Amino acid sequence: VPLRHGYTGGPARAFRLGAAGLAEFPIARWGDLARRRWDSAGPAALDYGVVAGYAPLRTAIARYLAVSRSVRCEPDQVLIVNGTQQALDLIARVLLNPGEQAWLEDPGYDGARGALVAAGARVVPVPVDHEGLDVAAGVRRAPRAKLAYVTPAHQFPLGSTMSLPRRLDLLRWAHKARAWLIEDDYDGEFRYVNRPLASLQGLDTAGCVIYTGTFSKALFPALRLGYLVVPAALIQTFIKVRFFLDVHTPTFMQTVLADFITEGHFERHLLRTRIRCRERREALRAGLQRDLGGLLEVESSEGGMHVLAWLPEHVSDREAARRAAAEGIDTLPLSAFAQTRLSRGALVLGYAGLTPDDIASGTKRLARALHPLRRQVRGRRRDPRPSSPGPREP
């Protein structure tokens, strides 16, 4: 099973997916907060904690999500988990019986696929385009699916934002089919154009959306902290099943994070990181245009921490990724996230952890690595088949 979505390990380098600027994280500040917590810790802080999570952290997250993502919830609907992957595993185990159908974006996040398959689900690939998940196609293929997994803020890996009509269609279908929707808002904090869109959860009046987010992107992945927002009717079931996964998330970092948020450090860090990410994104787009124009075509996107760059037709994205790797450049081929064949390949390029200099030298090296592919393109020019800009509608 391939391991993706940011997980490659090793230091930040062009163009691996990763967190936003670990080099700029205020480690000293975090260390001070941790020290303060240790200095005041008594035996109770060492004992088993609350399965649902540290209460002040749940309250802080509920407030933050209400303001920044229009999520509507009470603090007791917020459950602390060890990051998005555990959220997905928990959701799949609570909501799915073996053999039930689950919609998955195609191309889509393979961590979600892993969690669904492990729970015994029959995964139904549903195509995505520039408006996000193609709800009508999902309804045609599996009208009675039990669950749908979506990344509406910034589709992984295409980068599209799900349109309002699609969101409303999806909620309508879920309500009618009595299906659950997983909204994975893995990088929803990172949006650079217009105002942030409301979450899907904020539009849900029927209580069918389970919302999940992570601190791996905005803070740091080693923290292993994320959260779920579950409909009130499901809270107790989620807590019971979570106990049998691993009892609860380690307490100590939850208390430090609660302090980090309530004392305003999170908001400040996020603001700085968002500005930095936007600059890096522009640097990458400019570098790709300068060094790889005519070969790579950058997909437009309103946010996130990676860009998608289309290759010409007939050029294999796996071959491109292999050639890049041989030059020391990390990329992920789009086809690795596809469940059905794509008509056109692309490369997923992360930039959030890279300085503008890293990015500039990265695009130069990538251009060198992919140069031989330009010949393939020229050789193919006589091919009469029409081009199609996105993943194939199977």
Next chain:
Amino acid sequence: VPLRHGYTGGPARAFRLGAAGLAEFPIARWGDLARRRWDSAGPAALDYGVVAGYAPLRTAIARYLAVSRSVRCEPDQVLIVNGTQQALDLIARVLLNPGEQAWLEDPGYDGARGALVAAGARVVPVPVDHEGLDVAAGVRRAPRAKLAYVTPAHQFPLGSTMSLPRRLDLLRWAHKARAWLIEDDYDGEFRYVNRPLASLQGLDTAGCVIYTGTFSKALFPALRLGYLVVPAALIQTFIKVRFFLDVHTPTFMQTVLADFITEGHFERHLLRTRIRCRERREALRAGLQRDLGGLLEVESSEGGMHVLAWLPEHVSDREAARRAAAEGIDTLPLSAFAQTRLSRGALVLGYAGLTPDDIASGTKRLARALHPLRRQVRGRRRDPRPSSPGPREP
């Protein structure tokens, strides 16, 4: 689903199960080590870590287990997990297909039962006695089971140590049936008579034992850190499946724990804690004899962090636990851990976190709470049925 095995939350009180002396844990020392780690942390420490765990911690655990538990393994067979419950969940998911049979000690740990059931196993209760799991009974009931869960060092909750002949029988069966054995060594560090027994894993020559241990008992539960030792042939599969659970255990506390072990603090803490636990165990046995003699009969046991006290026949352990709770005393009824009816009830009493004074006042209050049951016993004296000292062989 009931949640047990130490998980009740709240401050240490008579006689809840729990960690050994959180009040005596060297918090300041731990805080210093944590501070040192934060002071020297660079961006790499914040990034995704290794799924299998922090390498120096795996090495430290392999060394510790070799010396103290006769576990035979290389560091790369040690996988870091978020405590025993995650270890059990991971094992069940890797090794069991839905519908396959798994032996479970009866009475036994319901956290293990939860993990097995969640993986779709058909749980086969196998009786335990003063020699541990009755292997012959297991073979009669489910000779082709895929897996057996055992607590050989200190059976939970009866407290018996599995005898050497039974261990060898169990290994022989597993080898022949191509079954896996889970050895849950949850409190194997705590042994007060004779020399510690070798682990079952140390006797295994066929690579069929998966060994698991935790730092929740010897250090503190809020840490959420435990480990698995897996046969070499299974390492890669375990790592892959672990990724889809929650990627990896948070890095930072792993680094602090590695320092705590390699700099000798763990060994010293364990030594002190073991002496303290033995004193507390003697205080509890003496208190039960003094205040509840004739009503409760303490099962002999060579280690662990709880005692089992048998009630007279015909006295319901659930009623006894309810009466104790009404006096503010936490106990767990043995029948809550039984999958088949017991002929005699008992109470599970924790003591590891209690001072001798807490214990003395606790047994007095327990005596007051259970006093009305003495009448039931006198009323039953004419009952001609023979008494049986252990759980019923169904």
